[in-house]
Amino acid sequence: MSHPRAAADPAGDILVRIRGALPSLRPAERRVAEALVADPGAAAELSISALARKCGTSETTVMRLCRALGLDRFPELRLALARAASREEAQHGYRAHLSGEISPTDTLEDIVKKITFSDARAIEDTGATLDLDALRAAVDALAGARRIDIYGIGSSAFVCLDLHQKLHRIGLLAFAWPDPHAALTSAALLTEQDVALAISHTGATVDTIEPLRVARRRGATTIAVTNFNPSPITEYAGVVLTTAARETTFRSGAMASRIAQLALVDCLFVAVAQRFFDRTVAALESTYDAVRSRRYAPAGRQRRPPSIERG
16 A cells, blocks of 8 residues: 655644555454544554553554554654644644544534534545645546546435536536446446546445446546545556545445545546636536526626636
8 A cells, every 4th residue: 555645744644544544454453543543642652562452462463554554663653643633632622532423412512513523624634635646637637538437326426426517517528327237338438538437435336346447448547536545446546536534423434425525526626627717617607697597586686607616
């Protein structure tokens, strides 16, 4: 597993990287990772032997986890955890301890605070850890594509349809395929001039992976949007864009991922739209005029012209 930002900032996104690695870890390694995420400040104060004992495993397992996270030595992990805990405390104060976990005794006010904080953190962490080189490669591919296929199943289908609508409105030939059979048949017709983009929070959804695999076999440029790298879908993606959503009580993938995926998709779309700025503005004006008569506007209210950000 490679972590391009690890060398530049060993602390930087350590908690995000740990969460992203969880599905690919062995059970013993996962116990250590979960302990680190649960209380990074306390874990940073432990020796490697103390951490291993606390998690019921060996020092060798702790070192394997370090290497899986792109770190060579345990002291690097301790320093990264200490810096991450300190940064979270400084940036978010008491809210840094909000886990997003909902308990039976939480008040409605508690629920609102936890959910809004978790959603804001998902966007913030996604932006902070997004690989800009990968994003640039994805933008280049979409901007130069003859045709764009977008795959997504379940909750990811909503994000798939959102990106399709955005790209279509600026005149790009894009298709959304939330049905797995339709996705496969469409992928089988792609060429080297085309792009296939698959969205899967877990990166393990067969109905999303298979059309991406077919698209790659056909020579299309393949892009994956997922919360976990590595994951099965990344094996068939030439470009991987990673979100940083946190799953919490009642908010498994379907809810936790969507806000981060939408934020990433917006970054991708706006960067593509910017490449064709004048054409984009003209296309948005045309599509806005086409539906303007379907909107209620009180007499005397002046309608604002469309922009890249507003549909």
